Amino acid sequence: MIQSVDRAMRVLAVLRGRRMSLGEMAGRLDLAPSTVHGIVRTLVDHGMVVQEPDSGHYRLGPATLQLGNVYLDTLELRARVAGWAPELARRTGCAVRAAVPLLLADRQEVVVVAHEPRPDGTRQMPEVGIVIPAHACALGKALLAFGPDPSGTLPSMTADTITDPAALAADLARVRATGIAAEAEEAVLGECGLAAPLADATGLAGAIGLVTPVSGWPLPASAVDALRDTARAVSRELGGAAWPPAEARSA
Amino acid sequence: MIQSVDRAMRVLAVLRGRRMSLGEMAGRLDLAPSTVHGIVRTLVDHGMVVQEPDSGHYRLGPATLQLGNVYLDTLELRARVAGWAPELARRTGCAVRAAVPLLLADRQEVVVVAHEPRPDGTRQMPEVGIVIPAHACALGKALLAFGPDPSGTLPSMTADTITDPAALAADLARVRATGIAAEAEEAVLGECGLAAPLADATGLAGAIGLVTPVSGWPLPASAVDALRDTARAVSRELGGAAWPPAEARSA
DNA sequence: GCAGATCATTCGACATCATCGAAGATTGTT
DNA sequence: AACAATCTTCGATGATGTCGAATGATCTGC
Structure with missing residues (x-):
């Protein structure tokens, strides 16, 4: 099991709950904020996560919807x-x-x-x-x-x-x-x-x-x-x- | 951008197209099969990917549907x-x-x-x-x-x-x-x-x-x-x- | 039924790469 | 205006992901 990929999936799992600040995610996952930042930044680049422009909080992104739809169709x-x-x-x-x-x-x-x-x-x-x-x-x-x-x-x-x-x-x-x-x-x-x-x-x-x-x-x-x-x-x-x-x- | 997380997202992107064998994914991503294997294994553990029991091929998993649904609801x-x-x-x-x-x-x-x-x-x-x-x-x-x-x-x-x-x-x-x-x-x-x-x-x-x-x-x-x-x-x-x-x- | 090919999987060594803490920048708050 | 709480950047460290080869299983064609 690849650690960083596992952590990325855990990030998505906690974001399933609700939108969150970077620090809250880091606390929940027991990781350094900068570590989580690198992960979410990568996820943002792929549309899996979006950052709200005003609050800076993170939420799930539209790419998740596309993946789910492809899963259903196939x-x-x-x-x-x-x-x-x-x-x-x-x-x-x-x-x-x-x-x-x-x-x-x-x-x-x-x-x-x-x-x-x-x-x-x-x-x-x-x-x-x-x-x-x-x-x-x-x-x-x-x-x-x-x-x-x-x-x-x-x-x-x-x-x-x-x-x-x-x-x-x-x-x-x-x-x-x-x-x-x-x-x-x-x-x-x-x-x-x-x-x-x-x-x-x-x-x-x-x-x-x-x-x-x-x-x-x-x-x-x-x-x-x-x-x-x-x-x-x-x-x-x-x-x-x-x-x-x-x-x-x-x- | 974290390399392994980026590669994991690329794996999901490739699987958006169709179910695939491990070797085909590796070729498409220009990575060693064992590298892709570690990534997909991690994704399988989180339900993002499933492996078909008979052919061994991989496809998107039900966890993608859950993520997409949460995105919609919020x-x-x-x-x-x-x-x-x-x-x-x-x-x-x-x-x-x-x-x-x-x-x-x-x-x-x-x-x-x-x-x-x-x-x-x-x-x-x-x-x-x-x-x-x-x-x-x-x-x-x-x-x-x-x-x-x-x-x-x-x-x-x-x-x-x-x-x-x-x-x-x-x-x-x-x-x-x-x-x-x-x-x-x-x-x-x-x-x-x-x-x-x-x-x-x-x-x-x-x-x-x-x-x-x-x-x-x-x-x-x-x-x-x-x-x-x-x-x-x-x-x-x-x-x-x-x-x-x-x-x-x-x- | 056998030999070959193809595939997923495991293993170990190397060096890359992710991780972490602290500092910087920005914003909102008291 | 000073503070607090963010997100973000940066650099050094070593843990960790990567790769190639070896293994085992499965299927194909003869």
């Missing part, structure tokens, strides 16, 4: 999901989301890569790009059940977030048994959902899920069937050999 | 535009876009940060995150007219793209005189548009524009008025002192 999982999501949304009346795992050193999260709005014509915020702790949402639990073991802390998002490792393990066992993960107001108040894993040729590729307001919860069995059918269809298109995918339970 | 220009875009789209019947400049060493481009679909109910691809050469689109010309002088080459996108620096300079003079930039099939076949600069407290902040199929071109004078009014309103909300913004014609 993601086969997203393209395959896009072909099936409208019908799934129509059949279930729910919004449809797809996500891929974002496994970092100490954090297990999911990032939403596709979003089909609820088919009721209301105006909904596109949620592509948002990141959710894996243990707190159906998409994440579908990934954890068939992916690596949960590790790290389980931060609480709402009153119903599962924060006990044993309770989470029990929940994941249910997911493995049925192929379907559920979540009720564990990440966002008023939001519930189901999710199923997606397989590709190499194993676990992501997850697809339904999201509904708590008023529509629990979802009818027909929605579960539609979700499972769609997950199986998308997985086949992705080259997945089996569904649910084989459990790759290794660190 | 962009005040986007939030202000979002407040005015629906009405502008309704009044003009056009799709509305907003963009910010992406000024790198040798490339002058714009990146779209907001997109309000054409209000005809058709299904349209959200174009947030796409990057367009500044000289080839109305948004870019609105930025170039009130920003730094054009530099670098003028790549051709369509048969009507302005590739002659003198012709571009003449066009930009017209933009400065009227505050409105126009473009007809210069970036994408069948797409035309208008754009106006957006000012904030520090000067030029971005641009807002209308996009219409060529069948709706030219747009009526009422659309020009609506666009100018909106640009002025957004600029005032952003703290802009004057509209159009003062011309900061310095490299």
Whole structure:
């Protein structure tokens, strides 16, 4: 691992939180201000960071947006999901989301890569790009059940977030048994959902899920069937050999 | 400028094009494969790059999407535009876009940060995150007219793209005189548009524009008025002192 | 089924290059 | 007007990234 590159990524990570002064970044990263300055200067040259002209503070730059957009455009999982999501949304009346795992050193999260709005014509915020702790949402639990073991802390998002490792393990066992993960107001108040894993040729590729307001919860069995059918269809298109995918339970 | 961080950014830039093998990246960057390996390994650890399990090739990773999303969420220009875009789209019947400049060493481009679909109910691809050469689109010309002088080459996108620096300079003079930039099939076949600069407290902040199929071109004078009014309103909300913004014609 | 090629990865020595602390410049504040 | 808090620059030090060659794995073609 190259030290300066690692530090540059840490700089971007802290800037994910909020705009910051150079000194604050240096303190947070426990580095000399001049060291951080050299790094951010390089990032500024590439558009990854911008410096506000008035305050001198730094924030993320437009080049990050371009990178994220390229990632989305080249993601086969997203393209395959896009072909099936409208019908799934129509059949279930729910919004449809797809996500891929974002496994970092100490954090297990999911990032939403596709979003089909609820088919009721209301105006909904596109949620592509948002990141959710894996243990707190159906998409994440579908990934954890068939992916690596949960590790790290389980931060609480709402009153119903599962924060006990044993309770989470029990929940994941249910997911493995049925192929379907559920979540009720564990990440966002008023939001519930189901999710199923997606397989590709190499194993676990992501997850697809339904999201509904708590008023529509629990979802009818027909929605579960539609979700499972769609997950199986998308997985086949992705080259997945089996569904649910084989459990790759290794660190 | 820190060498290894600069190289890491170049790696990401190369991966913007397409997935690649390690050797191909090394050749393109004129570096030793082992050097690139150390860099990409570090980027992989942070989720900025992923390695395809089967082929060993590298592609951009999900962390790029998160960064881009955070950038969007914290962009005040986007939030202000979002407040005015629906009405502008309704009044003009056009799709509305907003963009910010992406000024790198040798490339002058714009990146779209907001997109309000054409209000005809058709299904349209959200174009947030796409990057367009500044000289080839109305948004870019609105930025170039009130920003730094054009530099670098003028790549051709369509048969009507302005590739002659003198012709571009003449066009930009017209933009400065009227505050409105126009473009007809210069970036994408069948797409035309208008754009106006957006000012904030520090000067030029971005641009807002209308996009219409060529069948709706030219747009009526009422659309020009609506666009100018909106640009002025957004600029005032952003703290802009004057509209159009003062011309900061310095490299 | 074997040989060759191609690729990612590891390793170690060298010298470059990033790091750090202090000083300078600029701005906003009391 | 003096102070405080910024960002920024600079130069010496040695830690660290770079490179080339060797290794191992994978795939291709015969």
